[in-house]
Amino acid sequence: MPNNHIYLLISRKLSGEATPEELERLQDLLAASTDQQFQAEILSAYFNTPHNYNSESDISQEEKIQRILHAGDAFARDEENVVGLTSLKSRRKWYFAAAAVFMIMFTSGWYFFHQKEVMIHQPLPRQVAGNPGKLKEVVTRSGARTMMVLPDGSKVWLNAGSKLRYDEDFNKKLREVELEGEGFFDVVKNPKMPFIVHTSDIDIRVLGTAFNVKSYAGDDNIEATLLRGQIEVVRKDDPSAPKVILKPNEKLIFSREVTPARVRSADKIPDTVPMSPVISITPVSGSIPDSEKSETSWLYNRLVFEGDSFAELARKMERWYDVKIVFRDERLQHIRLSGVFDNEGLEQALQALQIITPYSYEINGKEVVLYEK
The missing domain is CATH 2.60.120.1440 (Jelly Rolls)
Structure with missing residues (x-):
């Protein structure tokens, strides 16, 4: 069973209504448990970050959470300049934070294993x-x-x-x-x-x-x-x-x-x-989001490649998709490629690359063979 007191304190922290004593208590509780510390990071990141997914089932699930978050923001904006409603606004914002934490707890399995079994998890050293x-x-x-x-x-x-x-x-x-x-x-x-x-x-x-x-x-x-x-x-x-x-x-x-x-x-x-x-x-450009930079896009579950040789991209894809890629024709290895893999599976990615350069492929279990047409 989850530690309800910890989640209560997290909710108050997210809403900005935690007292110094509550923040200190939360810090002590999280320091005693790496697992709960990681869960707190998840909840905080989810509460403060918008997400976009493509499938209808993902959207409907996501909308349930976003309605809570957006409603809390809208309520706070509407009452920002109204004198005498501070206490009401605080209680309402805390409610939205608590509701978001509650829903995230029950949807964390969907969120972190969405699309591919590669989403971030907490390791055990x-x-x-x-x-x-x-x-x-x-x-x-x-x-x-x-x-x-x-x-x-x-x-x-x-x-x-x-x-x-x-x-x-x-x-x-x-x-x-x-x-x-x-x-x-x-x-x-x-x-x-x-x-x-x-x-x-x-x-x-x-x-x-x-x-x-x-x-x-x-x-x-x-x-x-x-x-x-x-x-x-x-x-x-x-x-x-x-x-x-x-x-x-x-x-x-x-x-x-x-x-x-x-x-x-x-x-x-x-x-x-x-x-x-x-x-x-x-x-490195500071004007584009980190999610679009080839150096940090992997943090957002995106594989960005800019002018990579096919051989370089193949090494990245081997790690990304947990496969072994073999080139039957050496010429393919030197072709330069640019693009982004967002939510594509292995075969979708291979088919997308065929639009850029003509080649054929065979998938045999965890081995992918690439060759010229």
Whole structure:
């Protein structure tokens, strides 16, 4: 049975009518339960965020909730300048918040498993083999996404096929995590204890900010995209190199692929000289919603690709749909593609790509074979 007292306090917080004592009590209750803390995040996000779905059954279910939320907003707007109705308005707004929480509790199964079995869920950290009692690990399989709250209150969203590790003493002396794959971090500010994300080739140091990191083992690049705050990036292959500072709406790209330079020595015999990986910084538009940016669209269950080669897109689709994609014809791998997968299933996505470029495909269980017509 759900803790009704917690949901009562959440309702009052959403309506803005919770007293300082109630907010403190709610914080204590949530701190004692990661699961209830996650549920509170769900309820708060749902209460404050509009959603659009396509099927009639989704719309009718959604409308039931939105009528409550919109009615509460409309009531508050109508009475905003009316003297003497503050108490009535507060009670009415609290009622709408409570009703929304009640309905979300009973529709959470529909909401979070809508469209595909890939919606965000709360993971249970597991012990890392070989490090009993020390490292904890959260893993997301291909075709899934995960949201978690770290002991310091920082939130992490993990994309498909990703892994996050952290010490059980996290937030006691250090705030450090190891990332393989892709994660979005919303870090709680603590000037005395910086938050550090370790990847295979770079370390990212922050105080309090929101940013996305993509570091899949099979990709050519590591990317760090900053939405707000400031982050500091250090190369692992050359810690003494100048630190790179990112500002909001900037993306750092660390290229793993290095092309050795060829020089001629005194005896005219060409030698190969290793070169350091290249770091570049590119702007990210701040005028478009995060849901439409290729770097953060995955948080909104959307796969945005802009000028990706078919091979690059195939790797994303493998993680997105939990399949293995095989190219029978190499030429297809180099075709550049742009578009968005919103709610499409695997076959719908493959058919949509056929509009852009002619090719054929076969689906054999979890293997997809692509070839020229």
